[in-house]
Amino acid sequence: MAGILVVVEHRKGELRPVSRELIGLATSLKASSGEPVQVALIAADPARHAQALQLAGVDEIVTVQSAGDAFDPEVYEASVRALIAARQPSLVLLPHSVDTLGYAAPLVVRDGHGFTTDVFKVERDGDGWVATRSGYGQKVNVEMEFPGHATVVLTVRPGSFKPVEAAGTPAISSLPAPQVTPRSQHLAFEEPAGGDDVDIPGADFILSIGRGVGEEDNVEQFKELSDSVGATLGCSRPIADSGWLPKSRQVGQSGKTAANCKLYVAMGISGSVQHMAGMKHVDTIVAVNTDPEASIFTIAKYGIVGDIFDIGKELQNHF
């Protein structure tokens, strides 16, 4: 009975929500593999978070005290190495996060464990683990296997599993902190600079218009619409080229990358490679286009086959 080891993540004193999702995954896998679930916490003050980790299905909380609370890739790598050596888990679950991008690969390449990243499904098959991730820009699913590896390390896509809510009574133990001389130091956290009036990179809701808008006079109604719905107005290149909107409103390869966008409503945009380059990461894309085969519908979450003026006019009536 090897064990499923979950390494949780915290930042600025808060346990990150993905941690509980991973515990949810671990406890559901426990049902099929029978292995105990160990939750590992690496922190300067482990007691601070330990309580929040006393969740149903968790058999043991193992803490490793680190010198500082802020993330350091070498401290985490050494700590997880020590945890794996001590508990010999068959499966190690890490969140797929900015932090783990910094230490998971170095860890596995040195120690030779099975490894893949950004998985959203994990199953047992015979005596091995099988994990599923996306491929080719999320157009396909890929099942990965790890023949010959006693321990498999996976980074898990946030939002893929239900978090555990119910309380439990795991045992608590600690591991001595490994000796590490880090070659980098966390200096500070910094908030991003405030945006100016038109801030496509900073906007979380963008309504974008394309060539379908036709004429300059028609741009006004979409400006009004974006204003009413609370979106930042963006556009594709031809609109900006015509001078109908400032260049700063252009979204796409030769414009701004909409880095923070969570909701993107694309009106009359076909979804050419150039425009969509900046949009792939957006949570929710709603596309409105008269062509039911427009490429944008393959990356949008919701699609409306329709005329942008009809839709726009009616949408205005709701705000």
Added chain:
Amino acid sequence: MKILVTIKQVASLDEDFEMRGDNRDIDPDFLVHDLNEWDNFTLEEAMRLKEGPGGDNIEVVVATVGPDSADEELRKCLAKGADRAIRVWDDALEEADPIAVARVLAALARRESADLVFAGVQASDHAFGATGMAMAGLLDAPHAAVVAALEYTPGEGTATVRRELEGGTYAVVKINTPAVLTLQLGINTPRYASLRGIKQAAARPIEVVGPVDIGLAAGDTGAAGSLSRVRRMYVPEKGRAQMIEGTPAEQASQLAKIIKEFRGEA
């Protein structure tokens, strides 16, 4: 001083593609190749250092693991001002996962004695996010991932980086050099190569080597050097958008709901 920039030729798909016979990959006829989006930024960062103060002696070397077709991407980098290009290939590398690729690139970095190694955070096709940092592990070099800003004076023993965290906050980190960094989109504004640069690059030589030439044994490459294996590739059921049906008024009403729900959360 030498900066090694590792790049990848990525593949993308149109709609309606077919699987390869063994169902472990796509039929290659359907793949469209391009330079990894991130690699425009990593190359630009290297060029920025080269063209900046103290950069006179910086040599920018671009390297990739890939078959003949990858030469095209190396030439794009040469066209933008990279000094040298190297490609490593062997048919066995077809089965390499990111870790096995990193083994090859790390061997190359050792051969080149690179002072800085830049890689993209991830590739736009499979987005593993592993190759760059796996290289760091193999080279036992100081490393940082998801670097959105780099302050470095050539010759200095440290650099200051800003890692872009979830939600937009940055972590400011001081790191020893030589180092391996993965760089994030938006770290700079990539240049376009001039037409003259593109034409000149077409005639520049690209060094092509096999893994054996850079000190790797057969047991280190391809499937043997990987830590994972593709069992099956398939098309998931939900590939397209959920279409909102109805008259334009009904569709608009649904869209209004989506927007209001979003704003409710925001």
Added chain:
Amino acid sequence: MRFSGRHWNELLRRAQEDAEPYAAAALYPHALPAHRACLLPRLFDARQDRLLLASAGFLAPAVLARLATLARDDAAVCLRLARNPAAPAQALVTLWRGGGGERLRLLLARHANMPRGVLAQMAEGTAQVEILRALCENTGTAADVLAALERRHLPVLHRLLAINLATAADTLLSLWTAAVDEPAVRAQVLLHPHCPGRLLEDVPETVLERRCAARHPRAPVALLRQLAADADPTVRRAAAAHAAMPAQALLTLCFDADAGVRRAVAGRADLSARMAGWLQEDTDSWVRRTVARNAACPPALLAIAAADAHAEVRRAAARHPACPAAVLERLGADPEDWVQAGVAYRDELAPPLLRRLARSASVDVLAGVARNAATLPAQLSRLAAHESPDVRRAVILNRAAPRGVLLALRQDGYALHRAMVLDHPNFTDADRWRMRDDPDAQVRFRIFSHFARLAGVPAAAHTEAPPRAEQSAPLMTMETL
């Protein structure tokens, strides 16, 4: 430059050796059979190339039609062709005759270029809901076929039939009658250009229907008056924009409590000077900016708009078609770059004003200057070398940019710019010819297409000319080579 057989042969050779199939695709439609045969291997031998060409929306119909006949057995290629908006009727009919799966038939049923007759046959030959839906969506489907589809009484088709612009009045009446409990369908009927007149006589029950009735061009005045006084602001707003709304009712709407209604009045093409004056002092900035942009707004009022606290109102004044020179002068010095840009994009600007705008550091203003036909060549040359691709592109979009300025842009690293400069009227064929080895496939496609068209036209002229034994005509066609 005299395009000769020698040139044509070179393009042919280059197309055959090109890394991409597009150059060959550019020549194909204009090549006679012997040379088409040379191009076929490059075009269609490799499956990968067939797949690429099948998706390309910029190809000539002849290429796609030929591909359809060759690739009938390749499901993936057929699907791509069926999705390609440029696929001509001939290609689509070939695909249809070849059978194929459900998805293919659905795509064909939906395609705008599918001939009417075939659509009618498809309608008769199927009971599959998805295909029927696609036929109802297709604007090419004939009215009688739509009527027949309506007679199948399938509720799932109602909405689509009500939306399709080709649907006839009788069919709409049937839909109306069947849609007793579906206000959305009825509302859509009320929007339809063929909506029967008697459906527009009574005040509808639901807000949505009233809103749609208020938009119908044939809505009777009596109805419009009632809708102008509707309790719901969205109905009044739609009514306020109606061309036939009587002036009396507009007076009231001009002072409506809802800003959206007042905005609709402000945008009217027949806005009276008096109303423009009132609305220009509206508390809502959207109303003010709509008035300022409106061509019906007397230019004399624009001075007020130009002094508005809100930048977008000032910009709107700058975009007014008859904005007086004095006001433009003032707006050209506006503290907001976006307002200045509105001035820069105007065709008739006083030279001193244009020169002043050229000194701006704003990309938006400079792009306007770069596009302006009155900007001097020396200034354009500087802008053609600007670090912002948007500004450089604006020079290319300037129809008056002289050849000398454009030549520099041939070297632009951005392939899109090189492709655009090819189309410029001041570019010569010799200039285009010298770009034939461009590294970008799209640029090459455009160049090859240009010369292929050039070769084709004289060929037609050659065959129409009376035969003259001693004339040594320029080698324009394959026969003479």
